[in-house]
Amino acid sequence: MHFVFLSLMWSCAVAQILPVDPNTPGVSCELMTNLTFCNGIGYTMASFPNFRMQTNQGDANTELKQFIILVNSGCSNAIVHYLCSVYAPYCQSNYRKIPPCANLCVYVRDSCAPRLQQFGVSWPPQLACETWPAFGTVCFGPSTEGLSNLTIPRNPLFTLPNTTSVPVASTVRPTSSPSATNSSGYMIRCPWDMTITKTDLYKDYEFGDVGGCAVPCSGKTPYFGGSNQTSAPAFILVFAITCLLFTFFTVATYLIDRRRFHYPERPIIFLSGCYLFISIAYIVGAVSKLTNGSFACDRGAEDGATVGSGNEGSVNEGAVFQRQPGPFADVYKQASCIILFLLVYYPHMAAAVWWVMLTLTWFLAAFLKWGEEAVERFWVLYHIVAWSVPAIQVIIVLALKLVDGDQLAGLCYVGNQNVVALGTLVFLPLLVYLVIGVVFWLIGFVSLISIREQLSRDPPKARKLCRLVMRVGVYAACYTLPNVVFLLLLMYEIVERRKWESAVIHLNQTTPMPNFPAFLLKYLMIFTVGIGSTSWIMTQKTFAAWHKFFISCCCRRAAKKDYEPSKSQTAV
Numbered sequence: 001m002h003f004v005f006l007s008l009m010w011s012c013a014v015a016q017i018l019p020v021d022p023n024t025p026g027v028s029c030e031l032m033t034n035l036t037f038c039n040g041i042g043y044t045m046a047s048f049p050n051f052r053m054q055t056n057q058g059d060a061n062t063e064l065k066q067f068i069i070l071v072n073s074g075c076s077n078a079i080v081h082y083l084c085s086v087y088a089p090y091c092q093s094n095y096r097k098i099p100p101c102a103n104l105c106v107y108v109r110d111s112c113a114p115r116l117q118q119f120g121v122s123w124p125p126q127l128a129c130e131t132w133p134a135f136g137t138v139c140f141g142p143s144t145e146g147l148s149n150l151t152i153p154r155n156p157l158f159t160l161p162n163t164t165s166v167p168v169a170s171t172v173r174p175t176s177s178p179s180a181t182n183s184s185g186y187m188i189r190c191p192w193d194m195t196i197t198k199t200d201l202y203k204d205y206e207f208g209d210v211g212g213c214a215v216p217c218s219g220k221t222p223y224f225g226g227s228n229q230t231s232a233p234a235f236i237l238v239f240a241i242t243c244l245l246f247t248f249f250t251v252a253t254y255l256i257d258r259r260r261f262h263y264p265e266r267p268i269i270f271l272s273g274c275y276l277f278i279s280i281a282y283i284v285g286a287v288s289k290l291t292n293g294s295f296a297c298d299r300g301a302e303d304g305a306t307v308g309s310g311n312e313g314s315v316n317e318g319a320v321f322q323r324q325p326g327p328f329a330d331v332y333k334q335a336s337c338i339i340l341f342l343l344v345y346y347p348h349m350a351a352a353v354w355w356v357m358l359t360l361t362w363f364l365a366a367f368l369k370w371g372e373e374a375v376e377r378f379w380v381l382y383h384i385v386a387w388s389v390p391a392i393q394v395i396i397v398l399a400l401k402l403v404d405g406d407q408l409a410g411l412c413y414v415g416n417q418n419v420v421a422l423g424t425l426v427f428l429p430l431l432v433y434l435v436i437g438v439v440f441w442l443i444g445f446v447s448l449i450s451i452r453e454q455l456s457r458d459p460p461k462a463r464k465l466c467r468l469v470m471r472v473g474v475y476a477a478c479y480t481l482p483n484v485v486f487l488l489l490l491m492y493e494i495v496e497r498r499k500w501e502s503a504v505i506h507l508n509q510t511t512p513m514p515n516f517p518a519f520l521l522k523y524l525m526i527f528t529v530g531i532g533s534t535s536w537i538m539t540q541k542t543f544a545a546w547h548k549f550f551i552s553c554c555c556r557r558a559a560k561k562d563y564e565p566s567k568s569q570t571a572v
Contacts (some may be wrong), residue, residue: 006198018349027048035064037157038064038087042081054087060088064083064087075112076112077150078104081104085104086126102133103141176340187357194214196212205322206322209502215407215417232519233287234286234290235520235523236408237283239523240279250268250269250537253545256549260545262382263365263375264361264365268537272533272534281411282344284340288410290410292412296411297318297405298325298333312521323404324404324419325403341413345413346390346393348526349393352434353433362442363440366448393425397425400421402414427491478532479529482526498512
């Protein structure tokens with residue numbers, strides 16, 4: 001035994017004490033595939049070269065195995081964590097080669113150094129605790145109080161009876177970060193840059209099932225890099241403006257020629273009007289996001305929802321709203337968040353109900369052979385249903401305080417931070433409205449085709465009906481296809497979001513993060529529906545109506561100018 005310890009310490013003493021530099025250039029972050037000594041340590045990504053300047057995992061694992069006898073001596077419950085943090089330094093995307101905390105080193109040294117001294121061996125210089133940073137900075141290890149909770153991971157290399165297969169997960173966060181324990185027994189800590197500072201006021205904020213955790217407004221988000229924080233609102237702004245122009249043209253066409261649009265086609269106008277307000281809200285949100293004033297976040301007022309930003313105790317960065325802004329939030333942010341939510345959610349749901357009203361009136365006209373007057377007779381009922389049902393949904397969301405922030409669009413909606421709310425208050429209603437509308441549309445469309453076959457003996461009427469069938473088909477495709485894609489993307493988010501959050505909390509770099517283009521596509525599909533609604537009015541009648549409108553405006557101005565009395569005529 002004495003010989004083994006001497007040989008072990010001799011192999012360690014040949015190395016000098018290495019400087020600690022977490023941001024050393026040229027350091028790679030590698031998946032631990034050849035470090036059997038550190039199996040079950042609580043993290044899977046390690047930095048190389050390590051603090052012993054070993055460039056590959058094989059050399060580090062070989063040297064670590066020389067400590068097996070010291071581990072099996074039972075001198076410390078945290079010795080494996082400390083040794084692995086030196087020979088396989090923990091790393092993540094924004095920090096490389098994270099050193100162990102000094103308190104972890106002292107804890108292990110004070111327990112194991114006496115055991116080594118029994119054999120006349122001093123504590124190895126390359127494991128000296130003076131080298132490592134103090135707890136509370138960027139370093140690996142729990143607080144001093146939490147060191148006693150560490151256990152040696154279950155590993156075939158170790159023969160201690162008190163090992164465990166559920167090791168405490170690694171952390172580079174200060175002790176004030178909230179923590180929780182998942183179903184597997186792992187201790188989970190909220191990253192310091194996501195830790196809510198006002199835990200008493202925002203104790204219900206959580207991320208990845210860890211309380212007191214929230215998404216920061218600026219910088220890197222848990223899912224997307226910092227560059228995407230600018231490209232996403234810019235993308236949204238371009239297509240929101242495009243949607244605004246198209247929908248404004250549709251609504252303006254209706255206003256200058258109201259007699260032309262009757263039921264069953266009039267709901268298309270109201271549907272376009274809904275997307276007009278949606279595009280306005282997204283424009284406001286995107287501009288605020290691009291100007292670093294996102295309405296989806298608390299401003300960071302004294303009692304606002306703020307998170308640490310770079311250092312422990314920092315309160316200079318707001319957090320994305322996880323619930324409806326309460327009295328502690330900034331008043332301006334609170335009002336803006338609610339207003340933008342109303343401008344997006346209510347028109348979005350109202351547009352979906354107007355799709356049902358549109359297909360219902362088509363069904364009445366085509367399948368039940370109702371005349372235009374008979375269909376239009378119930379116009380009040382159509383409006384009551386189309387505007388009241390979404391209003392009930394809005395009341396439910398506000399009553400349950402489920403309004404939250406959309407970190408990419410810079411506005412508030414529902415379900416951005418709550419998967420259950422996203423599924424029940426966004427995905428499910430849109431799916432129901434879409435399916436009901438498609439059923440009505442299919443029945444009416446088939447009826448139109450059968451009527452066309454009956455009119456085959458009257459070519460003029462058959463051609464007119466054929467154009468109507470084509471318009472109906474084109475418009476239905478412009479509405480249903482983007483909505484189907486949108487619902488599929490929502491389903492993708494609902495199914496995967498918990499995995500993404502868990503990966504952020506566990507700092508698991510092997511779990512795939514969300515597909516950023518997929519999120520952009522989700523916004524694009526919203527605007528595509530509004531843009532596609534213009535397809536219905538793109539006819540010669542529309543251009544004739546606008547031509548007549550401009551001619552009448554010009555003639556009115558000319559007539560006013562011709563009949564305007566001169567100053568001499570008006571003089572007394």
